[in-house]
Amino acid sequence: MLLLFLQEITFMDLVDRFQIPVLEAIALRNPQATQLGQRIIEGSILLINELGFEQFTFKKLALSVGTTEASVYRYFSSKQKLLLYLINWYWGRLECRLLLQTQGGNPKERLVKALELLLVPQPTSLSFTNEKRLQRIVIHEASKVFLTKAVDTDHQTGFHSIYLQIVHYICDLVRAYQPNCKYPEMLVTTLLEGSLQQRFFGQHLPEVTNASEQEDAVAVFYTQLFFSYLDHE
Amino acid sequence: MLLLFLQEITFMDLVDRFQIPVLEAIALRNPQATQLGQRIIEGSILLINELGFEQFTFKKLALSVGTTEASVYRYFSSKQKLLLYLINWYWGRLECRLLLQTQGGNPKERLVKALELLLVPQPTSLSFTNEKRLQRIVIHEASKVFLTKAVDTDHQTGFHSIYLQIVHYICDLVRAYQPNCKYPEMLVTTLLEGSLQQRFFGQHLPEVTNASEQEDAVAVFYTQLFFSYLDHE
DNA sequence: TAGTTAAGAATAGTGTTGCTATTATTTTTG
DNA sequence: CAAAAATAATAGCAACACTATTCTTAACTA
Numbered sequence: 001m002l003l004l005f006l007q008e009i010t011f012m013d014l015v016d017r018f019q020i021p022v023l024e025a026i027a028l029r030n031p032q033a034t035q036l037g038q039r040i041i042e043g044s045i046l047l048i049n050e051l052g053f054e055q056f057t058f059k060k061l062a063l064s065v066g067t068t069e070a071s072v073y074r075y076f077s078s079k080q081k082l083l084l085y086l087i088n089w090y091w092g093r094l095e096c097r098l099l100l101q102t103q104g105g106n107p108k109e110r111l112v113k114a115l116e117l118l119l120v121p122q123p124t125s126l127s128f129t130n131e132k133r134l135q136r137i138v139i140h141e142a143s144k145v146f147l148t149k150a151v152d153t154d155h156q157t158g159f160h161s162i163y164l165q166i167v168h169y170i171c172d173l174v175r176a177y178q179p180n181c182k183y184p185e186m187l188v189t190t191l192l193e194g195s196l197q198q199r200f201f202g203q204h205l206p207e208v209t210n211a212s213e214q215e216d217a218v219a220v221f222y223t224q225l226f227f228s229y230l231d232h233e
Numbered sequence: 234m235l236l237l238f239l240q241e242i243t244f245m246d247l248v249d250r251f252q253i254p255v256l257e258a259i260a261l262r263n264p265q266a267t268q269l270g271q272r273i274i275e276g277s278i279l280l281i282n283e284l285g286f287e288q289f290t291f292k293k294l295a296l297s298v299g300t301t302e303a304s305v306y307r308y309f310s311s312k313q314k315l316l317l318y319l320i321n322w323y324w325g326r327l328e329c330r331l332l333l334q335t336q337g338g339n340p341k342e343r344l345v346k347a348l349e350l351l352l353v354p355q356p357t358s359l360s361f362t363n364e365k366r367l368q369r370i371v372i373h374e375a376s377k378v379f380l381t382k383a384v385d386t387d388h389q390t391g392f393h394s395i396y397l398q399i400v401h402y403i404c405d406l407v408r409a410y411q412p413n414c415k416y417p418e419m420l421v422t423t424l425l426e427g428s429l430q431q432r433f434f435g436q437h438l439p440e441v442t443n444a445s446e447q448e449d450a451v452a453v454f455y456t457q458l459f460f461s462y463l464d465h466e
Numbered sequence: 467t468a469g470t471t472a473a474g475a476a477t478a479g480t481g482t483t484g485c486t487a488t489t490a491t492t493t494t495t496g
Numbered sequence: 497c498a499a500a501a502a503t504a505a506t507a508g509c510a511a512c513a514c515t516a517t518t519c520t521t522a523a524c525t526a
Contacts, residue, residue, distance in 0.1 A: 029502090036503075052382035057483065071504055073485070143376055149285035151437045160438065167441045183443040183454045186431055190458070193430055194423045201422065204384045205393065208400045210416040221416045225423070228465035229458050262473085269474075290512065304475055306514070 022161055023092070026085045031075050039065040040075055042130070044082055049133045053083060053141045083137075084145050084159055090138050091162045097122060098169060107177035114170055115226060119195050119219035139199050167192070178230045187229060191222050253325040255394055259318045264308050272298040273308055275363070277315055282366045286316060286374045316370075317378050317392055323371050324395045330355060331402060340410035347403055348459060352428050352452035372432050400425070411463045420462060424455050 024030060031037030043065035048056045058072045058079060076082040097117050102110045124131050145154075154160060171184040181187070198218045202211030211218050257263060264270030276298035281289045291305045291312060309315040330350050335343045357364050378387075387393060404417040414420070431451045435444030444451050 034503085055382060058485090059483075067503095068505055069484090070486080070506085074503075078484080140380060143380060146433070146437070147373060147376060149288060155438060164438070164440050183450065185441050186443050186450070186454045187458070189431070189434065189441050190423065190427045194427055197426055198419055198422070200379070204379070205388060205397075207397055208418050208422050210419050217416065217419070221419045224465075225420070225458065225462050229461045232457070232461035232465070267474085291514085292512075300474095301476055302513090303477085303515080307474070311513080 022088050022158065023085055025157070026081055026088065026159060027075055028077055029075050031085075036065075036067060036071065037075055039067075040072055040082075041086075045086065045130060045133050045137065048083070048086075048137055048141065053079075053144060080145070080148065080150070083141060084154070086134065086137060087142050087145050088159070088162055090134060090142075091166060093124065094118070094122075095162055095166050095169070098166065102173065107173065111170075111173050111177050112223075114173055115191070115223050116219070118170075118192060119222055120216070139196050139203075142196060143193075174230070181230060187226065191226060195219075195222055253321065253395065255321050255392065256318060256325070258390070259314055259321065259392060260308055261310055262308050264318075269298075269300060269304065270308055272300075273305055273315075274319075278319065278363060278366050278370065281316070281319075281370055281374065286312075286377060313378070313381065313383070316374060317387070319367065319370060320375050320378050321392070321395055323367060323375075324399060326357065327351070327355075328395055328399050328402070331399065335406070340406065344403075344406050344410050345456075347406055348424070348456055349452070351403075351425060352455055353449070372429050372436075375429060376426075407463070414463060420459065424459060428452075428455055 029037065031041050040061065043061055044056075047061055047064055051060070056079065059069045062069045062072050076085065094117065098114060101117060102113045104110075105113070121135055145160075148154075167185060167188050170188045174181055174184040174187065195218050198209050198211045198221075201209035202218075206212045210221070214220070262270065264274050273294065276294055277289075280294055280297055284293070289312065292302045295302045295305050309318065327350065331347060334350060335346045337343075338346070354368055378393075381387075400418060400421050403421045407414055407417040407420065428451050431442050431444045431454075434442035435451075439445045443454070447453070
């Protein structure tokens with residue numbers, strides 16, 4: 001019991017302290033290393049949530065965390081980079097959980113665990129409200145790091161490498177479970193992106209989803225979809 | 234043979250002349266009704282393709298079609314509205330095709346036809362290159378009409394009604410085929426949005442999709458996914 | 467046919483955004 | 497403690513989204 005408790009602490013710690021090399025390439029300085037940097041991250045999560053990414057500016061951010069626009073530019077060369085940083089932070093923690101929590105068991109069990117981690121919002125040691133806000137940003141803004149003129153150069157620079165790793169890792173689990181699967185990548189990204197989109201629809205266009213009907217509708221639907229496709233052949 | 238030819242012409246005509254009430258609410262004036270309006274539409278398709286929506290401005294558009302920024306604002310109150318117009322134009326023509334081409338047959342046949350219309354790019358009477366460009370805009374920019382702070386008011390105003398109608402129509406086909414299906418809306422939007430996203434990945438992040446492997450991979454995958462889910466229960 | 471109206475276009479703005487160069491201040495470290 | 501490095505503040509610029517106002521031309525009408 002005590003051991004379990006200690007493991008819990010250690011695990012939370014691991015996920016949060018997990019070093020993500022990509023993040024250092026995205027930011028000009030490491031914002032976690034200074035007090036101002038941390039205020040910038042905290043403040044940006046609050047403000048992007050409040051205003052939406054389009055209305056969010058470094059000037060407004062600077063005002064809200066008590067600094068100047070130019071100082072924010074010393075950490076991030078653009079607001080797009082800041083968003084990329086936040087999104088990668090989120091994916092980085094998901095990847096960490098995936099690697100730690102899908103080690104044991106047979107292929108099916110590992111897949112089921114992976115789907116749970118993807119589809120069910122996970123608790124963290126971040127403050128509850130901050131975690132909710134970051135999830136809201138992922139749901140509302142994550143696609144915007146792809147849907148930009150800079151995708152190709154961002155991709156070349158490796159800014160999306162964590163996302164690629166996650167997709168690749170789950171595809172390997174899929175192939176271990178069902179070696180005949182012809183389109184594992186499509187299946188996995190359909191799940192990843194689709195589940196986020198359904199949560200967006202649930203909040204804003206409830207007519208085109210069933211996400212608002214039950215708490216776990218998204219997880220249930222995509223798990224069924226996933227395995228009925230894999231078990232069909 | 235002659236009759237078939239005439240029918241072809243009439244059909245093309247129908248799709249293109251199809252009146253879309255939403256479009257009139259989105260634009261300040263009907264751009265199809267004046268020569269300048271048509272140049273604005275044509276020019277915006279070219280320029281959004283070239284620059285991406287973020288870099289696209291009314292000033293650049295005005296320059297490229299030989300008018301002034303203020304004149305463009307007499308047709309569209311913002312560049313977001315112009316994008317909404319283009320995307321709704323695309324959905325409008327898809328809806329028209331759906332209504333015309335999925336009338337006969339049993340539920341299964343109607344569903345198969347509907348999926349084909351959704352998943353396989355359709356020829357039109359627009360110039361081939363212009364049609365390609367509009368499809369590229371839908372793939373790269375369509376989500377941006379949802380992912381904005383104005384979703385809720387846009388939705389209330391009915392700016393997304395064509396999209397809702399399409400989803401609703403196909404959901405009815407799904408229910409006719411498989412009355413027990415618990416999550417038809419999720420299934421249909423997963424297909425609609427997923428297929429666009431896979432084409433985006435195919436062009437920019439080929440590692441996370443199988444869309445680039447064969448010409449028809451997207452259509453094949455989503456058709457399989459769709460029916461293995463519906464036939465599973 | 468002269469007069470009224472309205473659509474269309476041009477001019478010239480306003481306020482905001484994204485970003486940078488420069489200078490000043492604080493903190494770190496040899 | 498002094499030099500170097502990190503951090504912050506000032507001020508500014510070009511571009512952007514959008515608007516108010518005026519001018520021009522075409523269309524209808526008495």
